[in-house]
Amino acid sequence: DAKTTQPNSMESNEEEPVHLPCNHSTISGTDYIHWYRQLPSQGPEYVIHGLTSNVNNRMASLAIAEDRKSSTLILHRATLRDAAVYYCILRDGFGGGSNYKLTFGKGTLLTVNP
């Protein structure tokens, strides 16, 4: 699987937007960009995924660079419940090889200050 690079930690204030970056310079054309988050004492939770176009859902937005070598997860208004480890993961979306595997790095620990 192609590798991703994320900052170890970030801090935000409650009710402010948060932009979590992810670099994936070796991404292949069939790799989808997935984001999961893990709250304390919980399993990972799916947040969003995309291929080329920006994506929005009820949890977050995903902005993908035109060259796809980086992406940003956007939380529009952080709440205390958004404090978690956020993982950016690449996954081959076209059935090649072992695309069912999620390869987690260490992720970004997001702290939200009240």
Next chain:
Amino acid sequence: GAGVSQTPSNKVTEKGKYVELRCDPISGHTALYWYRQSLGQGPEFLIYFQGTGAADDSGLPNDRFFAVRPEGSVSTLKIQRTERGDSAVYLCASSLEHRESSGGYTFGSGTRLTVV
């Protein structure tokens, strides 16, 4: 059920003992995955089931680890002759299938295994 259920939530066992960890996936999900998470690390893949069969068990660390899913629903991860290094959170996830159209995987809250 509404989510992936894992039991027990915590398990303390003595070195050398046998343990079983259970996973109840979301009803109708054909794909099931086991991951292991050590302190401060991201989860690591152990095994993937499609239906009743283990499609990929390449992540199992050694032959003390084994998993089954006899009826294509509930899965059990079995660890023989436990060692202190097996202490970790064992996570189970399920999905309708592993293609992108199914979106993300749903994880359980995990079983925290401590070997003393």
